Structures are given as C-alpha cells and as structure tokens.
Amino acid sequence: MTNISLHWDELMDHCNTIEVADGSCEGDSPQKFCIDTIDSNTDRESFFASTPCWYHTSLRTSIVCTGGFCEGEIINSADENWVISTQPQDTYQFGILYHPMVRFVSMLKYANFSMIKNVTGHFRGTYVVGEQMISDMLKNDTNWYMRTQSELLENVNHIIHHNCILYKKKTDEELGDINFWLKHNLMNYTLYFNSRGNYHFDNFQDRHRNEGADRFWLRDWNRWIDRHLDLEMSAWHFIIENKELSNLLYERYRKDFELGGFESMEHTYDGYYG
C-alpha cells in the first residue's frame, strides 16, 4: 500500500528517506508539456481526464492532480520549474489526497451536462447548481471527474494528506538539509496550490493571482473569472445542509473517506476556507 503523510513533519521525514535526482533533466525538455498547450487545446475534457500531473523540471518528482485546483492556478504556475504533463513520467510521484467534499465541489465545473459547451464549442462547464443535480451526479454520474482519489492515487509513490497543506511556511534556513530542494519545492507546491484560505482576501488572492502588496496584477473580485468558486461554495452548502446529500457523498467516496480518515464535512465553506 502507498505510504501516506498526514502531517507536514511526516512528509519532511519521508523526504529524507527517498533519493531524488537533482539537476536538469536529460532528453526532451519537459517544457514541451507545459500547460500553455491547454489554451490551444480545445479538448480540455480529455486533457483533464488523462490524469495530468505537475512535473518538476529540476527534481525528478511529480504530483498527480486529483482536484482542488482551478484553471487560473494551472495557467499561472507558482514556480516555473513546475510544468504540467499528461505523459507518464519516470519520476517519483506524489499525490495529494483532498477531503472528498473539496475534491467533489472542485470538479463540479467539469460536470458533463449537455449545456457544457457554448455555441463555439468552447469549454464552459456547469454553473447551475441545486440539490437534484448534486444528487443525480452522486447517484448516476460515472464520468472522469467523478473518479475516486483512491483510484487516481493508486500508483503514486507517496500520498500527501490534505492536512499537510495547512503547514505554516518555514524559512529556507529552517528547512536546510540535503533534501532542501525537494522539501522546498514540495512546500512551494503545496502552499501555492492549497485551497484553504480566506475566500476573498489572504490565500484566495494567491489562488487567483492577486497577491497583496507585491501583487503581480491587480484586480478586484470578478464574478466571471472567479465564478467556479460560486459554484463550489453553493454546492458545498447544499451538501452540508442536506443530510441525504452528505450521505450520498459519503457512500460514493467511502474509500477516500476511509483512506484519509476524514470526517463528514460540517464546516461551512467560509468556516473551512476562512
């Protein structure tokens, strides 16, 4: 069975036990798999369905994408050494295990309803949410975005539990040892891609590239760009307020709940992220 780290220190300890190839990669540049291609790739559905992973160009490590991310994060990668790829890589693979609620709501934007594409055939996703729709999905939908994380992470070398992401950022000095770069990059990855944080201000700004005093570009809350969060938080509340839906979620993702030792979600969206 794949190892799992429940806390950051465990993950750091684990890093000390593995050997990763430091330095530049040989052969084809992994840059060719860069997510830039996603913009010209009109078939996003098959792109995401093929289990992309984040691949580090200087450390032969990768992190399997299981959800909990949004497209803005993918396009504006935090660290230029992380590139996304749908090709299997000869790497040491990590995978992040999210609370099934987080994973479910974050994948809703790919829900394959017939209204998913607009007249030009571009990906739009589903932005109508309700109890019947959630219930139908949990009961009947077997599309790629409904896959369990247990299945997606089956072949990874090590699972990072969602709790690890909550870890407070350490300084480079505090981290320093021979696996510095592995730890450093894992930390950057997990902090950057974590979905926990104040919805509109602190970490939300990182997620949506609106970074306080040093912000890369400045923009206000934008219901168009940030609209998937509307879908996610509304679905979240329908589930926690309706026992039937909570039970359906538990039954559908029982393996994931058991794998991570997760409790049924009782926090509100803001309570959890804020």
Next chain:
Amino acid sequence: MIEPEAKHRVDKFALVLTGAPRGVSTYTWRKGTPMTYANTTSSNELWSTSSHSYWWQSDTKPPEVHVFICANNYDTIDRYLRGEDPRLSGLDLDPYIDYNDERKKNVAYKILDGMLNLRNSETGEIIGGKIKLNKEKWESYHNKCWAWADSVNFVYYDGYDFTQEMNSVHTERPVETTTWHNQYLHYIEAYNAHKEFFDSLTEQSVIVRQRYDLVFNPYYSLFRFTEYLLTSGYSNRFNTENWNTHHHGFSLSPKVFVPNLRILRGQISAGDYWSVWDGPGAQIFANNYVDYLKQNALHWHGLGATNPDAPYGKQVNWRVPEHSLPQFSMQHNYTIYHLDGQELVGTQMMSLKDPPILDQWRYYWYDWTEEMVEEIRQQCS
C-alpha cells in the same frame, strides 16, 4: 469611500426584492445579497476592508433597513420554462423541450398549462395556479438571511385578476400571465400591503427595488445607491437645508436612479433589474404605474418592432421592458440619475452571465417534482 453627507442623510432604507426567485437558494446569493447588504448597518468582519462597514460609531444608530420579500403564490409559465433556456428555468439542466421544433414547443405549452394553470371551465381564462410556493421553507430561509434587518416582510402576489383587468382594457391582444411586469407589480403589491410605511418615506429615504438574481460587490452596501441618489449634483450636498434643492430653487424629488440609461431611436430605456427611488419617487410610481400601463397597449404588451425599416429620423414603433420605468419617470417629471454599466455600482446579474450562476429554484421553492419534468421530456424532447 462613502461621504459622510450621504451616510447621515438617509432616514430609512426599504429593500424590495421582486420577480422570480432565481439563484436565491445558493450560497453565492446569500453572500452577495443579504450578507453584503448587512454592511449597511453593521461592521461585517468578513469584508473588513470595506469602506461601507466601519464608520458606525458605537453611539450612532444606523438608519433602519426594512426588507420586503415578494413572490408569486403559484408558479407561472415564462419563456425559459417553455424551453428557451433550461438553465434559467430552475429545473433540470438537461433540456426537456426541443426548442427548435414548433410542434413540440406547442405540445409542451399545453402540458405546462395543464400542470400550472387553473382555468375557468366556461371562459377559459386562467383564474389560479396549481404549483404552490413552499411558504414555510421560503419564510424560514429569508428570516435567517435577513435576521440583521429591522423588519422582514413577506408579500405574496397573484396576477390572475390583474391580467383579466388589463385584458379588458387592452382587448386587441389578450395575455395569459403578467411575465416581466411582475418585477414592478410585486413592488406595487408590497406598497399596497404596507401603505402606511411607504407613505411615511421622505426625500431622505432610499427604496431599492431589485430582482432576485442580483449579487452585489462584497465591498459595498446599500449606501452605494445612496451616494448617487442623494448626492448627485445640482445642489449643495453639504447644506443641510438645501441639499435636495436645485440652485434655481426647486426640489429635485421625485428621484429615481437606474443603470444603463440609453436613448435608442428617440426612446429612453434603462436596465430593469434594479431601480432606486427616494420616498416621493417610490410613492408616485406605486400609485400611478398601473394607470400608465392602461394608457397605451404598447405600455402593457412589450412588443418587438412593428416597423423596423422606419427611415432614419422617423419613429420606430417598438417596446421592450427596459422602456417601462424610465418612460414612466419621464411622464411624471422625475429626476433621473444613472450610472453607465451595472458593475460600476457593484451589482451583477447571475442569470446574465454565460454560463449563468444559478440554482434549481423551481424544484427548491415550488412544488415541482422530477417526475413532472420527465413527463414533459418524454413527449417534447
């Protein structure tokens, strides 16, 4: 930053929510409407950087906010329910009516008519509805959402008698339901049910009538509307005596504030998703709007253009819902303020996004079942 003049000028707020309850069940709506409007009277920790949230000193009493929640007693047929856009109809996202097939659309209308409308067996007129609003759920939800307001008032509307009355005035083309007029008729119903309150409102009051599927910029509050309505120029807003008096000596009231004001081929129009009045503006509208609808069949029907090829400089004979309120306001000599674009004032319509951010509202609030939709789908898709 809101000017203190605007903040302290207001004596009362009335917020009247009208139309179909699209989006209301979502957390997005709760966050974008009741939770954001709560900035008006209290310091909201969530939006701690909002200029609207921090000025109430502990010894200052914020203005009263009274909320009027309007809804139809019974569900009625609208164009989205008839298949135009299932995302807005509040049922299944999968289309249940083939909208490109005229025959199927007609079959669907017959089925919907049987499901929704109670008809007089002799005259054939619609005299009532069949699919009820779940009032207990509706009221308990809104009481929770608006717990911070000074009062929450529920107003229920049936347009059946009114439709018959209007059909007897404009006999040339009878209509079956009040459709887009509900956004104004709900307000008039609220006025009539709480006449004493609305008649007590003054030039210093702010009455916001808005449709449900509207969310507000989280940094704002009801004072965002106040800025434009009560301190919008042609008067010395710092003068406590003359703040609402034009420098030629007349009062600026009645006033209305609208989004997206345009004059198109000689006809004034504006966004109809929200409108903001001062006390006199709200009272005159409530008392005279029905007469305005009766004045002219065009005011009631909302036709498309009947002479779209009219030469330049000649009148185009056309009418859309967006004409209704601004043309009424012109007729009654209102002062009309506007802001070009709704985003500037901080509001956004969830249903006008593509894709829209909406809910399955008919299932949630009205007694619809999935079996009923399936019945339509079997025959019409």
